[in-house]
Structure formats: structure tokens, C-alpha cells
Amino acid sequence: MHTLAALRAGELSGIQRLDLSCGLVEFPREIFALADSLEVLNLSGNALTSLPDDLPRLHRLRVIFCSDNSFTTLPPVLGQCAQLEMLGFKANRIEHVPAESLPPRLRWLILTDNCIEQLPAAIGHCHGLQKLMLAGNRLTQLPAELAQCRALELLRIAANRLDALPEWLLGMPRLSWLACAGNPMESAVPAPAPAARAIHWHEISIGQLLGEGASGLIYQAQWQRDGDNASMPVAVKLFKGEVTSDGWPQNEMAANLAVGQHPNLIPMAGPLADHPQGRAGLVLHFIPLHYKTLAGPPSLASCTRDVYAPGTSFSPANAFNIASGVAAAVAHLHTRGLLHGDLYAHNLQCDDQGHCLLGDMGAASFLPPQRAPSQNLQRLEARAFGCLLEELLLRVQPSLPEAIRQAWSSLRDDCLQPTVAARPLFAEILQRLQASCSLPIKS
Structure with missing residues (x-):
């Protein structure tokens, strides 16, 4: 964490990221001295209510975090910052999101835990939007124009006031990670598993x-x-x-x-x-200590894709064990009436043989009882599996036998295809994986 004293003394010249949390009630004008280098500005944990009208002077600014402040309106000046890709305004008091506040290059918008009742139709112009985080607001509907954001991959709309998911949402071509629990639309939850005693x-x-x-x-x-x-x-x-x-x-x-x-x-x-x-x-x-997290969560740069440690590789047998284990776990969740909502490598714990454990049910939602919307939601999750399978295929060493690689590549493509209704359900995903490896593969 940087200090206001160091900023004012000119000691931070040339930095690309500035982190200031020191009870600020006004935007420090000294920040503009960093205009030729500053790309990430973190002013979370202050008492700010506005940003200056000349904020676009920070012409290299790509990311701004202003969570845990006192904003009631998402500042319209943000829309004038040509390079801004990520806005983080979690846990403020935001009630109003002006159309003018959305920058043209927006990829990642975090408005969790605010008081927002509606989004502007102009969000449909954010064609590069990949992650939209709106949990803990007062939304009763989503603007139809959001359907134009065809790059959208992750959507968090849990803990709002939605009576239904719009039909167009279930056909979004890239949507893979959805959290929608805690809304009036959610059906009665299944009974707890019998073994779950207090x-x-x-x-x-x-x-x-x-x-x-x-x-x-x-x-x-x-x-x-x-x-x-x-x-x-x-x-x-x-x-x-x-x-x-x-x-x-x-x-x-x-x-x-x-x-x-x-x-x-x-x-x-x-x-x-x-x-x-x-x-x-x-x-x-307790998970034994020899289990390790498969990958790190997405970075600012990767946005929606996990980050693997340099040099990460998987033997063909381990890759199969991971892929088939995940598919079996998600198939089980779906039969229990649950959408995981966060099917990522960073939520997998794996041992040296590729046995994996899927965890973190924080984004889970209960599937609707109606067959068609339930299956479409399951097929959204199939795209998340397609992303994971793609990541495994890129890191298999030594190479898979050609017949198995072709089978897995075909399965990956079917999971990633833009037509949601044509994607396989997880019972089929698991069956195709098992059929592809009917013969032993190398460890």
C-alpha cells in the first residue's frame, strides 16, 4: 500500500499501479503527476463520493478500483477514459448507473453490493464486456440490450429481486459462469443429503x-x-x-x-x-496436503481464464482423470438440481495421479424444475467445461494418441460452440470421455 506522503513527495514517479487507502474524502490531485505511467488505480477503502472531471488526463488508465467508498452514482466521467477496461465499485451506495459512465473498452464491471435497481440500455453497446458482477443489488430485471454483449462469459446476478431469467440470457453464446441464487425466481431447494447432521x-x-x-x-x-x-x-x-x-x-x-x-x-x-x-x-x-490447486484464478489480463504456473503439464492419464472426474462431479450436481456456477481449474484440488475434488459452492444456484430452462443452464456450464478441457489439451505432455486427441478436440468444440442448445449435457460429456479412452493411456 502506498502513502499520500510518498505521492506528494514525488517518490512514486513512473509507477504503473497506485494503491491508496487512507481515509480520502477527495481525489488527490497529485495523482495526475503519474499520468504518463499509471495503468491501475486502487482507491478502495476510502470515503470518496466523486471523481474529478479531468480524470481522462490519466490517459493510460486501464483499471480503477473504488470499492468500499461512498459513491451513490457511478461517475459519468469514467465513460470518457478511453483506455479503461475494468471498473470495480463494490460495496458503495450506488443507486444510479448513468449511460455516460460506461467506457467504450469495458471488459470487466464490478458493482456488487450496491443499491442498483436498473441498468442503462447503453450497456448493450459494451461489446467487449466479458465479466459483469451485480450480486447484492435491487435489480428486478435485466435490460434486453444486454443480449447484444455477445462476449459476456461471467455473470453474477445473485441476491437481487429477479422473478425470472430472461429467455435471451439462456442463449448467450459465450456465457459460461452464472450465479443467480437468492432471487424470488429460485424454486424450493432439495432436501439436505441424509448424512448432513449438525x-x-x-x-x-x-x-x-x-x-x-x-x-x-x-x-x-x-x-x-x-x-x-x-x-x-x-x-x-x-x-x-x-x-x-x-x-x-x-x-x-x-x-x-x-x-x-x-x-x-x-x-x-x-x-x-x-x-x-x-x-x-x-x-x-480435510483434504490431504498432497492435493494441490490446479491453477490460479483469472488475472486482470486474462479476465475470464485461469492462470497456470509456468511449465505446468499433465500426463495423458492425469489429464483424463481430471477431465472425467470433473465431468462426473458436475453430472452429479446437475442430478441434484444444482448449477455449480464457478467451474474453474482454481476450484479443483488434484493429486499426482489426477484425482480431483471440485469445491467452492459459493456461486451455486438451484436449477428450475422446468426441463428446457434447466437443460439450457446445464449447457451453459458445458461451455465452462469446454474451457477447462481446452486448457488441459494445451498442456498434455507427452502428446495424446491422435485418436484420443481428435475425440477430445471434438468434444471441446461441441462444448464451446455458440449455439447453446446444441451443446452436450454432462452425462454425454462423461460418456464421450470414457469412450475415447477405452484403451489404456500413458501415465
Whole structure:
């Protein structure tokens, strides 16, 4: 984090990214001294209500973050910044999104946790828009013009006031990651899996913090069931109780309780009960330490695609195990009436043999009971699988046998095709993968 004193002293000359969080109530004019280098401006965690009219003087600016401020209107001046691709205005008090506020090169718009009741029709002119994050607002409908944003791949509209998904949304040619739980349209949720009994706080011994996600904190812990002499290692997720980029934590809780058991899903022991502060939580079986996250989340540059460590490669057998394991897990979720909504490599834990565990139900939604919209939503998720299969194909070493490569490439193309209704469902995806590898392949 930079300081205002360093900025004013001229010590930050030539930097490409500036991070200032120091109780600002006005935009520091000294920032304009960085106009010839500044590309990413992060002013999150201040008390700003406006941006200056001459903001376009920052002519290289590509990304601006102003989350956790006090804006009530998305600043119209943003639309005059010719190079802006990403706007992050999460957790403000925004009620109004003027048409003029949308820059021409917009790719990624974050307006999570605000008070927005409608979007301008002009959003349809944002033809490069790939990610649109609107969870935790007051939207009752989406503008029909959004259908013109044919590059849109990720949409977060959970925790709003939508009575239905528009028909055009289910035909968006590139939409792959959708979160829409916590709206009036959501049907009654399935009953929890039979094994999901409540686990009481007194049975748990909390250990070190393992990580923090959008919706909660995850701790290593020991679970000693009443009447048992030995304890077992578990992970405990304590929800923050706030709206996240994916929606409400209670919707994630409901999805986890409905999942049931599957060998390629991170197993849940049960919901947490009797927390001393009343916090909601889940107890998950501890994933052995030899499992590793398959990839990192998308970067500012990649936008919608995961980032793999340099040199990452998979043997043909491991690639098959990953692909077939994921397909089996998602097929199971769909039969349980759930859309995962965030099918990415960064939500996969894998061992050295390619056995994978799919986790993070934060973006999960319950599928509608009607056959046609339910299947179209499942086919949106098929495109996410196509992206994953493409990433695996690019990294298989040594090369796959030609017949298998052709079969997987054909499956990838069918999953990625723009006509949603023509994509395969996951039962077919799994069958085609298994048929392609009916003979042993190299480890």
C-alpha cells in the first residue's frame, strides 16, 4: 500500500499501479503527476463520493478500483477514459448507473453490493464486456440490450429481486459462469443429503487459519464426535455473513447441504451448530496436503481464464482423470438440481495421479424444475467445461494418441460452440470421455 506522503513527495514517479487507502474524502490531485505511467488505480477503502472531471488526463488508465467508498452514482466521467477496461465499485451506495459512465473498452464491471435497481440500455453497446458482477443489488430485471454483449462469459446476478431469467440470457453464446441464487425466481431447494447432521461447536477444536475466500474464513480443525475417543482432521468454514461477489452465504450453505456425496466433490461432514457468536459454518473433511490447486484464478489480463504456473503439464492419464472426474462431479450436481456456477481449474484440488475434488459452492444456484430452462443452464456450464478441457489439451505432455486427441478436440468444440442448445449435457460429456479412452493411456 502506498502513502499520500510518498505521492506528494514525488517518490512514486513512473509507477504503473497506485494503491491508496487512507481515509480520502477527495481525489488527490497529485495523482495526475503519474499520468504518463499509471495503468491501475486502487482507491478502495476510502470515503470518496466523486471523481474529478479531468480524470481522462490519466490517459493510460486501464483499471480503477473504488470499492468500499461512498459513491451513490457511478461517475459519468469514467465513460470518457478511453483506455479503461475494468471498473470495480463494490460495496458503495450506488443507486444510479448513468449511460455516460460506461467506457467504450469495458471488459470487466464490478458493482456488487450496491443499491442498483436498473441498468442503462447503453450497456448493450459494451461489446467487449466479458465479466459483469451485480450480486447484492435491487435489480428486478435485466435490460434486453444486454443480449447484444455477445462476449459476456461471467455473470453474477445473485441476491437481487429477479422473478425470472430472461429467455435471451439462456442463449448467450459465450456465457459460461452464472450465479443467480437468492432471487424470488429460485424454486424450493432439495432436501439436505441424509448424512448432513449438525456438528456442534463443542465437538470442534479450531486450529490455524488455512485461507480466506469471498464468503468466509477456513480453519484447520479437529472433530471429536460425541462418544468417540479419537478425533479426525477437518476444515471449518465460518461464513462472514455478508453479500459476496457470488451472492448470499446462506445460499452457499443451502447448496452444500443439497450436494450429497461424490468421490470428486470435496466431502462435507455437516453444518456447524451452536457457534458462540451465532455464525453459520460448514465442517468439511480435510483434504490431504498432497492435493494441490490446479491453477490460479483469472488475472486482470486474462479476465475470464485461469492462470497456470509456468511449465505446468499433465500426463495423458492425469489429464483424463481430471477431465472425467470433473465431468462426473458436475453430472452429479446437475442430478441434484444444482448449477455449480464457478467451474474453474482454481476450484479443483488434484493429486499426482489426477484425482480431483471440485469445491467452492459459493456461486451455486438451484436449477428450475422446468426441463428446457434447466437443460439450457446445464449447457451453459458445458461451455465452462469446454474451457477447462481446452486448457488441459494445451498442456498434455507427452502428446495424446491422435485418436484420443481428435475425440477430445471434438468434444471441446461441441462444448464451446455458440449455439447453446446444441451443446452436450454432462452425462454425454462423461460418456464421450470414457469412450475415447477405452484403451489404456500413458501415465
